[in-house]
Each structure stands twice: as C-alpha cells, then as structure tokens.
Amino acid sequence: MKLNLTHVRGARGSTHDLILSYNAVQAAFNAEHKTLFHRIENAIQQTGEKGKMPLWEGYEQIPEYVQSTGPGARRSMTQVRTGQGICQFYTWLAVQRQPETILEFGAAFGASGMYWLAGLGIAESGQLVSFEPNAQWCDIARANFDLVNDRHVLTAGTFEENTALVSPAAGITLIDAIHTKSVVLAQFELVKQVSAPGALVIFDDLNFSDDMWACWQEVCAASDVAAAWQIGKRVGIVELR
Numbered sequence: 001m002k003l004n005l006t007h008v009r010g011a012r013g014s015t016h017d018l019i020l021s022y023n024a025v026q027a028a029f030n031a032e033h034k035t036l037f038h039r040i041e042n043a044i045q046q047t048g049e050k051g052k053m054p055l056w057e058g059y060e061q062i063p064e065y066v067q068s069t070g071p072g073a074r075r076s077m078t079q080v081r082t083g084q085g086i087c088q089f090y091t092w093l094a095v096q097r098q099p100e101t102i103l104e105f106g107a108a109f110g111a112s113g114m115y116w117l118a119g120l121g122i123a124e125s126g127q128l129v130s131f132e133p134n135a136q137w138c139d140i141a142r143a144n145f146d147l148v149n150d151r152h153v154l155t156a157g158t159f160e161e162n163t164a165l166v167s168p169a170a171g172i173t174l175i176d177a178i179h180t181k182s183v184v185l186a187q188f189e190l191v192k193q194v195s196a197p198g199a200l201v202i203f204d205d206l207n208f209s210d211d212m213w214a215c216w217q218e219v220c221a222a223s224d225v226a227a228a229w230q231i232g233k234r235v236g237i238v239e240l241r
Contacts, residue, residue, distance in 0.1 A: 001085025002026070003231050009220050010227030015200065015239050019229060022092050030088055033122065036148075037088060040114045043144050047109050048077040056134035058158075062178055066209040081111035082176070082204060086235060090174075093200070094119025099126050099171025103194065105159040105187075106177040107132035110141030116174075117148040128152040129166050131159045160190060169196040176204035181215035188219060195240055198226075203236040 002023050007016060022029070030037065052074035059069035067073075082090075094102060094116055102116050107130040120126045128151060132138040138156040145152045155162050159177070173191050175184060184203065191201055206216045216236050220228040228238045 001083075001088075003085075003089060006230040008228040008230055008236075010225070010239070013227060013239075015227065015237075016229065018093075018096055019231075019237070022089055026088070026092070029092055033091070033118065036118055036121075037084075037091075040087075040111075040118065040148065041084065043114065043147050044077060044081060044109075044111050047111075047140060047144065050077070050140070052076045052079075053136055054134075056137070058133060059178070062180060062183070065178075065180070066211075077109045077111065080108045086231065087112055087115035089231075090115045091119040091122070093172060094126070095123050097171055097200070098123045099196070099199075100168040101166060101170045102126065102128045102172045102174075103130075103159075103166055103170040103191070104128065104174040104176065105131040106134075107138065107141040107154060108176075109137055110144035112174060112176065113141060113152065113154075114144055114148050117145060117151055120151045121149045126151065126171075128154075129170070130154045131157060131162060133158045159187065163190055163194055166194040170194055170199055171196050172200045172202070174202045174204065176202075179205050179208040179212050181211045181218070184212070184215050185218065188222075192224065192240065197240065199240045201238050201240065203238075205234060206230070206236050207233045 005019055055069055055073045107113050113128055113130050116128050132141055135156050142154050175187055206212055224241050225238045226241045230236050
C-alpha cells in the first residue's frame with residue numbers, strides 16, 4: 001500500500017523524508033519481514049474469529065457519540081483494527097526512529113500494538129507502553145503482544161489515570177481511543193507532557209466524524225506543533241517542537 005501523504009503544515013524536514021521513503025522501499029521491507037507480518041495477521045484473524053465483544057463501559061459516559069456505545073454494544077477485531085498497510089508503516093516507523101518508548105491508547109485487541117512491537121523487535125531496542133481500559137479486550141491484547149515479543153508494558157486502565165507509567169519519555173505516540181474533539185485534545189495535552197522533544201504524535205480516525213476532523217484542524221494549528229502530515233483522510237501525524 002502506497003501512502004497517500006499530504007504535507008499540512010511546517011517544515012518538511014527529516015520526518016517528511018522518512019515517511020516518503022517508506023513508499024520507495026515498502027515492497028522490499030515487507031518482503032524481508034513477510035514471516036513476521038504473516039504471524040501477526042494470523043493472530044488478528046484468530047482474534048476476529050472470537051466475534052464481537054462488549055465495549056468498555058466508560059463509553060456510556062460520552063455524550064452524543066457518533067457510533068452506538070450503549071448497553072449491549074459490541075465490537076470485533078475486524079471492526080476496530082487499523083488496516084494492514086498502515087500497520088506495516090508503523091513497524092517501519094519504529095525501526096527507523098528507534099524511540100525509547102512508543103505510547104499507544106487504546107490497545108483494543110492488539111493489532112496496532114503487535115506491529116509496533118515488530119518494529120521494536122527488529123530494531124532490538126525500545127518498549128511499547130500501551131493502555132486498554134476494557135479488561136476483556138486487554139487480556140486478548142496481552143496474549144497477542146506476547147506472540148510478537150515481550151517489549152511491552154500493557155495496562156488494563158486509561159492513559160489519563162496512568163501517565164506516570166510512561167517512562168522514558170515517548171518518542172512516538174498513537175492516540176486511538178475515544179474519538180471526540182474534547183477528549184482527544186485533552187489527551188494531546190497530556191501526551192505533550194510525557195513526550196521527548198521532536199516526538200511524533202499520530203491521530204487515528206480523523207474521518208470518524210465532523211467533530212474529529214475539527215479536532216485535527218485544531219491540533220495542526222497548535223503553537224507547539226512543528227509540522228503536520230496526513231496519510232489519506234484517516235491518519236494524522238504531527239511532530240512536536
């Protein structure tokens with residue numbers, strides 16, 4: 001999958017070149033790690049076969065959420081996972097940047113996290129600090145993470161309640177939990193506090209709703225954002241100052 005990259009704001013710089021370089025080498029990169037990626041996709045498929053599982057009850061406290069999150073709402077791995085193409089890019093990003101810490105929330109059933117761990121394993125450095133407040137989903141994510149390697153600290157709780165666990169400072173963060181402007185902007189402020197200078201912050205599901213798209217526009221305009229990019233209409237990346 002070729003990344004459809006749009007430069008939104010700021011200097012293009014090394015991060016821009018890094019993202020673009022993936023388009024040039026992705027076929028060879030993916031071929032080199034074919035066995036690893038195949039194992040991850042098998043785990044994702046097997047998790048999907050478990051069917052739909054109840055959402056975290058905390059969603060019931062989010063007013064006017066775009067998708068049904070009330071009592072009885074359920075999701076499967078297939079419904080919530082990030083696509084394979086973007087996930088393989090996450091592996092590439094972890095290999096190239098080699099951050100001490102990758103932070104992600106929410107982990108869901110572990111699809112994106114497995115690909116982050118694949119990159120950390122290839123680089124032989126760094127750790128994934130991940131959060132998933134749904135205890136049932138967290139148990140499944142932990143088992144999936146363990147299939148890749150042990151470079152992870154996975155907490156059955158929210159990022160907001162456990163920011164002290166993010167150490168060393170995050171070099172890459174994936175924000176992929178509750179998709180509303182008010183929640184994501186508050187999370188972004190916390191992420192800045194636990195991030196290293198020049199860290200990358202990734203926002204998933206920009207096209208989830210008009211509210212999330214407005215959130216992305218506000219993120220891009222923040223004074224402490226040095227540069228911003230979009231991959232298609234779904235994923236946004238910013239580089240912090």
